[in-house]
Amino acid sequence: MPSATFAGKVVAVNDEGFLENPDEWSEEIASAIARAEGIELTEQHWRVIKFMRAEYAEKGTGPTVRVLGKTSGVSIKELYLLFPKGPAKLAAKIAGIPKPRGCI
Amino acid sequence: MGSRIVILGGGTGGTLAANRLRRVVGDDVAVVVVDHDNSHVYQPGLLFVPFGLTHLDEIVRPRQHQFHRGIEFHQAAVDHVDLGAQQVLLEDGIALDYDVLVVATGATLLPEETEGLTGRGWMEKMFTFYTPPGAVALHDALAWFDEGRLVVGVVDLPIKCPVAPLEFCFLADWYFRQRGIRDRIELTYVTPLDGAFTTRVAAATLAGLLREKGVELVTEFNTGEVDGPGGRLISYDDREVGFDLAVMVPLHGGAPYVGRSPGLGDELNFVPTDEHTLQARSWPNVFVIGDAANVPTSKAGSVTHFEGEVLVENVRRFLAGEPLDRTFDGHSNCFIETGFSKALLIDFNYDTEPLPGHFPTSVGLPLLKESRLNHLGKLMFQWFYWHSLLPGRDIPGIGSAMPEHGKHREPAPL
Numbered sequence: 001m002p003s004a005t006f007a008g009k010v011v012a013v014n015d016e017g018f019l020e021n022p023d024e025w026s027e028e029i030a031s032a033i034a035r036a037e038g039i040e041l042t043e044q045h046w047r048v049i050k051f052m053r054a055e056y057a058e059k060g061t062g063p064t065v066r067v068l069g070k071t072s073g074v075s076i077k078e079l080y081l082l083f084p085k086g087p088a089k090l091a092a093k094i095a096g097i098p099k100p101r102g103c104i
Numbered sequence: 105m106g107s108r109i110v111i112l113g114g115g116t117g118g119t120l121a122a123n124r125l126r127r128v129v130g131d132d133v134a135v136v137v138v139d140h141d142n143s144h145v146y147q148p149g150l151l152f153v154p155f156g157l158t159h160l161d162e163i164v165r166p167r168q169h170q171f172h173r174g175i176e177f178h179q180a181a182v183d184h185v186d187l188g189a190q191q192v193l194l195e196d197g198i199a200l201d202y203d204v205l206v207v208a209t210g211a212t213l214l215p216e217e218t219e220g221l222t223g224r225g226w227m228e229k230m231f232t233f234y235t236p237p238g239a240v241a242l243h244d245a246l247a248w249f250d251e252g253r254l255v256v257g258v259v260d261l262p263i264k265c266p267v268a269p270l271e272f273c274f275l276a277d278w279y280f281r282q283r284g285i286r287d288r289i290e291l292t293y294v295t296p297l298d299g300a301f302t303t304r305v306a307a308a309t310l311a312g313l314l315r316e317k318g319v320e321l322v323t324e325f326n327t328g329e330v331d332g333p334g335g336r337l338i339s340y341d342d343r344e345v346g347f348d349l350a351v352m353v354p355l356h357g358g359a360p361y362v363g364r365s366p367g368l369g370d371e372l373n374f375v376p377t378d379e380h381t382l383q384a385r386s387w388p389n390v391f392v393i394g395d396a397a398n399v400p401t402s403k404a405g406s407v408t409h410f411e412g413e414v415l416v417e418n419v420r421r422f423l424a425g426e427p428l429d430r431t432f433d434g435h436s437n438c439f440i441e442t443g444f445s446k447a448l449l450i451d452f453n454y455d456t457e458p459l460p461g462h463f464p465t466s467v468g469l470p471l472l473k474e475s476r477l478n479h480l481g482k483l484m485f486q487w488f489y490w491h492s493l494l495p496g497r498d499i500p501g502i503g504s505a506m507p508e509h510g511k512h513r514e515p516a517p518l
Contacts, residue, residue, distance in 0.1 A: 065326065065340075066260050066355070070371050076328065080340040086324065 025096030106132030117394030118208035225332020252348030278443030
């Protein structure tokens with residue numbers, strides 16, 4: 001299993017760089033993952049990240065962009081500005097939860 | 105005193121559940137189906153309407169005629185469900201008490217949720233074949249279309265029959281070749297996914313077919329806006345795809361009454377449902393079948409059919425006070441029409457992605473491979489739908505659980 005070092009801590013990640021164990025996550029790790037993706041976390045980013053973690057804790061899967069746009073209080077347009085390309089995927093990665101389960 | 109099962113929705117799931125339940129439960133149990141209209145559409149047929157390969161009158165029948173004797177059909181729209189009171193409030197003012205509720209109201213199209221999609225150009229140069237009027241209007245538009253760029257776009261998942269937009273691309277290629285003008289038409293498939301399909305092996309096969317047929321594939325495109333007059337799809341990250349004719353699969357949600365029924369649905373109005381028992385997570389006497397459920401498998405008629413067996417058994421067990429059957433495996437099975445009288449077949453469940461091989465055994469239909477036999481299977485299927493699936497009979501040789509025999513599994517990745 002691959003591992004990565006964020007904020008001085010070695011954590012297990014999958015081949016796409018998502019944390020294998022969401023419990024190993026910390027705010028320092030989130031900032032480090034974000035920096036590696038070229039993102040400096042602002043208050044709005046944290047709002048989304050904390051929302052993602054709460055959703056994951058409750059439902060066992062992170063929300064999709066559409067659900068994020070409806071429920072997080074941050075519009076889809078802004079989500080794309082905060083987490084360019086794939087907000088749900090990128091925010092999940094920074095939040096230390098698995099990639100949102102795609103629909104089939 | 106007998107009990108009453110109320111089924112909301114008289115489509116694929118509601119009809120087959122009603123017919124199966126009628127056989128299984130005693131005469132003292134009433135089975136009531138509610139739907140707001142009396143037109144049962146064979147939805148897989150909608151794909152063929154734009155190409156003149158079928159007509160609405162061949163794929164629409166009265167709902168009422170699909171029910172066995174002893175099933176009561178009530179035509180009215182649902183206002184909301186009161187889970188605590190075990191009551192369905194209908195828009196005609198009637199309140200129906202239930203002992204068991206079956207939610208079978210499917211998915212609703214939400215084109216108005218995408219900016220501009222239902223604005224100028226809607227049903228003129230932007231269409232959807234997911235509704236009967238849309239499919240008919242698109243038929244006329246295609247007949248006039250003889251030059252330019254045709255874009256097939258999926259706004260976001262989940263959608264009903266996730267292979268249908270790909271089939272549309274394949275049939276469009278066939279259609280314009282038949283008309284001798286394929287070289288004047290550019291075909292483009294736009295998807296929010298990172299490939300042609302959600303699962304790895306099938307995505308590779310389907311991307312290969314798109315390439316072979318000269319269909320451009322645009323991935324990770326989340327359509328945020330449609331500019332009808334300018335002929336552009338605009339993504340949330342400001343990329344653009346130009347079109348002369350756009351065939352869109354709009355956003356889907358659950359039925360609106362789900363949102364008006366406290367505790368029943370999620371933020372998209374789908375009903376949170378146990379993926380193995382099909383019991384709603386909200387309330388033990390509520391069960392869910394078909395597209396209305398949020399279970400992680402395809403929204404497709406085949407899934408609904410395979411769910412029927414477990415759902416009906418669990419309603420029976422619930423009424424008898426027995427523990428529920430936990431065996432639904434997410435089995436899904438779809439023919440993918442690829443044009444020129446050929447089709448592909450895919451078969452999968454919660455845990456197994458679509459794989460090559462044969463279905464249901466090693467001497468059956470070829471999987472993930474084009475063949476004429478699969479095309480005949482797809483055509484035959486409409487007969488099975490009306491005469492076997494809706495009446496609640498099993499299709500010979502095809503059980504609820506996904507068959508393993510005949511599938512080629514790759515060696516596990518290192």
